[in-house]
Amino acid sequence: MITETPVWVQLVYLAAAVLFILALKGLSSPKYARVGNLMGAVGATLACVVVFFYADLDNVVAILVAIAVGSVAGVVGAQRVQMTQMPQLVALFNGVGGGAAALVALLELADMTEPGHDPGGFALFATAFTVVVGSGAFSGSVVTFAKLQELMTSRPVLFPGLPVAFGLSLLAAVGLSALTVTGPSMLVGVVLGVLGLLIGVLLVLPVGGADVPIVISLLNAGTGLAVAASGYILANTVLLVGGTLVGASGTFLTLLMAGAMGRSVANILFGALKGGSTLGAGEASDRPVRSGGPEDIAILLGYAGKVIVVPGYGLAVAQAQHTLRELVDVLTERGTQVAYAIHPVAGRMPGHMNVLLAEAQVPYEQLKEMDDINGEFKQTDVVLVVGANDVVNPAAKTSPGAPIYGMPILNADEASQIVFMKRSMRPGFAGIENELLFDPKTTLLFGDAKDSLGKLLSAVKSL
Amino acid sequence: MSEPIVWLTIFVLSVFVGIEVISKVSSTLHTPLMSGANAIHGIILLGAILVTGYAGSTLQLVVGLVAVVLATVNMVGGFVVTDRMLQMFTRKKPTTRGATPRVPPAAGADGGPA
Numbered sequence: 001m002i003t004e005t006p007v008w009v010q011l012v013y014l015a016a017a018v019l020f021i022l023a024l025k026g027l028s029s030p031k032y033a034r035v036g037n038l039m040g041a042v043g044a045t046l047a048c049v050v051v052f053f054y055a056d057l058d059n060v061v062a063i064l065v066a067i068a069v070g071s072v073a074g075v076v077g078a079q080r081v082q083m084t085q086m087p088q089l090v091a092l093f094n095g096v097g098g099g100a101a102a103l104v105a106l107l108e109l110a111d112m113t114e115p116g117h118d119p120g121g122f123a124l125f126a127t128a129f130t131v132v133v134g135s136g137a138f139s140g141s142v143v144t145f146a147k148l149q150e151l152m153t154s155r156p157v158l159f160p161g162l163p164v165a166f167g168l169s170l171l172a173a174v175g176l177s178a179l180t181v182t183g184p185s186m187l188v189g190v191v192l193g194v195l196g197l198l199i200g201v202l203l204v205l206p207v208g209g210a211d212v213p214i215v216i217s218l219l220n221a222g223t224g225l226a227v228a229a230s231g232y233i234l235a236n237t238v239l240l241v242g243g244t245l246v247g248a249s250g251t252f253l254t255l256l257m258a259g260a261m262g263r264s265v266a267n268i269l270f271g272a273l274k275g276g277s278t279l280g281a282g283e284a285s286d287r288p289v290r291s292g293g294p295e296d297i298a299i300l301l302g303y304a305g306k307v308i309v310v311p312g313y314g315l316a317v318a319q320a321q322h323t324l325r326e327l328v329d330v331l332t333e334r335g336t337q338v339a340y341a342i343h344p345v346a347g348r349m350p351g352h353m354n355v356l357l358a359e360a361q362v363p364y365e366q367l368k369e370m371d372d373i374n375g376e377f378k379q380t381d382v383v384l385v386v387g388a389n390d391v392v393n394p395a396a397k398t399s400p401g402a403p404i405y406g407m408p409i410l411n412a413d414e415a416s417q418i419v420f421m422k423r424s425m426r427p428g429f430a431g432i433e434n435e436l437l438f439d440p441k442t443t444l445l446f447g448d449a450k451d452s453l454g455k456l457l458s459a460v461k462s463l
Numbered sequence: 464m465s466e467p468i469v470w471l472t473i474f475v476l477s478v479f480v481g482i483e484v485i486s487k488v489s490s491t492l493h494t495p496l497m498s499g500a501n502a503i504h505g506i507i508l509l510g511a512i513l514v515t516g517y518a519g520s521t522l523q524l525v526v527g528l529v530a531v532v533l534a535t536v537n538m539v540g541g542f543v544v545t546d547r548m549l550q551m552f553t554r555k556k557p558t559t560r561g562a563t564p565r566v567p568p569a570a571g572a573d574g575g576p577a
Contacts, residue, residue, distance in 0.1 A: 016506075020503055020506075021480055021484060023499065023503065024481065024484045024485055024496075024499070024500065024503075025484040025485075027485070027488075027492065027495060027496045027499040027500070027545075028484065028485045028486075028487060028488035028489075028492060028496055029487075029488075029492075030489070030491065030492060030552065033492060033495055033496075033499075033549045033552065034546065034549040034550070034552075036499065037495070037499050037502075037542060037545045037546055037549060038546070040499060040502060040503050040542065041502070041542040044502070044503065044505060044506050044508070044538055044542070047506060047509050048506075048508050048509050048512065048538075051509055051512050051513060051516075052512075055513060055516060056516075057512070057513075057515075057516025057517070058516055058517070058518070059515055059516060059518060059524055059527075059528075060516070062515075062524070062528055063512055063515050063516065063528070063531055066515075066528045066531035066532045066535070067508075067512075067531060067532075067535050069532050069535075070531065070532040070533070070534070070535025070536045070539065071535055071539045073532070073535075073536050073540070074535060074536040074537070074538070074539035074540025074541070074543065075539060075540065075543050077536070077540050077544075078539075078540045078541075078543035078544035078547060079543065079547070081544065083548075083551075086494065086498075086544070086548065087494075089540075089544060090494075090497060090498050090501055090541075090544070093498075093501055093502070093505075093536065093537050093540050093541045093544070094501050094504075094537070096533040096534070096536050096537050097501070097504050097505055097507055097533070097534060097537035097538075097541075099530075099533050100507050100508070100511055100530040100531075100533040100534035100537065101504075101507045101510070103511070103526055103527070103529060103530035103533070104507060104510045104511050104514050104530050106526070107514040107515075107518070107523055107526060107527055107530070108514060110519075110523060111517075111519075120467075122467045216497070217497055220497060220500060220501050220504070223501075223504050224500070224503075224504045227504045227506065227507045227510075228474065228477075230507060230510050231510070232470050232474075234510050234513060234514075236509065236510065236513070237473065238506060238509065239506060239507065239509060239510055240470065240473055240474060240477070241473060241477050242503055242504065242506040243504055243506070243507075244473075244474050244477035244478055244481060245477055245480065245481040245484075245500075245503065246481070246500045246501075246503050246504045247478075247481070248477065248478040248479075248480075248481030248482050249481040249482060249484065249485045249496075249500055250497070250500055252481070252482045252485060252486070253485060253488070253493065253496060253497060253500070256488070256490075256493070257493060260490055260493075344490040344493075349493070349494045349497070350490050350493035350494060351490055351491050351492055351493040351494040351495070352494050354491045354494075354552075355494060355495075355548050355551055355552070358551040358552050359551045369490070369491075
């Protein structure tokens, strides 16, 4: 089936595997992250180039053309994407990787069904596993992409019988995998692929928009494991080690992220299935609120001793991070103490807001993580919430029925004054109303974040 | 693949290494780390090249080439986009228009100049 791998190639694979480990190590420290990523790229390139020199491959020209096409698509996508759309792109890249793994496994299965091949039960199981998990990661990622890109509703999608359909698909996949172990069949393989696609869709549909990042991370780990299994099928160490590293670290990262939101992974995946009580109204409320003009808020900010800015995804959508930085610069020059409070899941992915503000060249020292700044809200004169909602919603502390209940939040409600800059009264990504909007301490400034910040900026300048 | 137990050993050890190396990551880096790990599983490209190189029929060749394209998008795009993200972290030179705090006060205190 495949030519014996020479020792020197095995050594190159070993080097690539070590580079992957160093890459992950580097990526988890701010100082070496970029070098780490580069090492990963070198390792992957090395392993892929070497294959052309030892294996007796056909179709080399076609393969090289396919690689060129994929490279152009990947680079263009990666260069063009807005920083705000990063989570979608990561989901998409993950999905195509999963799809590739499933196709590779199907092709191997085709080989195994030929007479004279006895791959062994272990390899057959690994093949079935790769087909199901790879195609599940693919379809799950596509649904994730659609939710984040707002091609479909970001709220949990539920229909009667969904849990049953999900359970049955899973059961069928396990049954057919067992059947594959007893004897490979191409038809069963294709059905497994379809089941995988179905499982991926059914898994992601009931997940609410705010929780989608956790799912991306989980699907990422899944693709890793599928790649690891394909490494076993192909008797290739670098696939096995690379895939396993991603599978293990991805699973761990998923748990870390869920922890940052104060939730369990099971609650995120299946919470919506337990009953409708977790779903908010999702509509604009007509309760009275207090809104103000830019001049009123400029006075509030201009004469405050201490201001904390809470940026959210709305800021990024409006591309207003640069205007915000200007406003903060002017306030600082007037002698006001200003800091940014960054919630771990601000934006659409953990750490996303840090990327966005770094892009606007906000000095790193002004960015405060939640645990460091939460004690300071009590001594703060004004909290300026720009395009954020769920991360300051006291419902996370007070109403056990809310989907975000238990999520650690920024204690904006403890400040003397709160200013919300919002486009409308629509609830945040989690789809629930924010009591803080109706608080007597709160003033609202409606409008596009960039617009409002621009007006606010000139109002503060003319004080 | 004569020795499944050898492969199982490599697998189990890799699991521990994978968890260990990222156990101290700060939440600031969650997004780039996820993206970088995502690029690493693009190594499935190697598998796609192998199966396509040994394709026995036109159908297999076509499916293989699709896998090669998809895997390349995953790998190349993944590394490029991660680098783009990380570039923004490293470019934080303290030259932003005088408003930058000269010396940050003691750790934990507010970052802005008083």
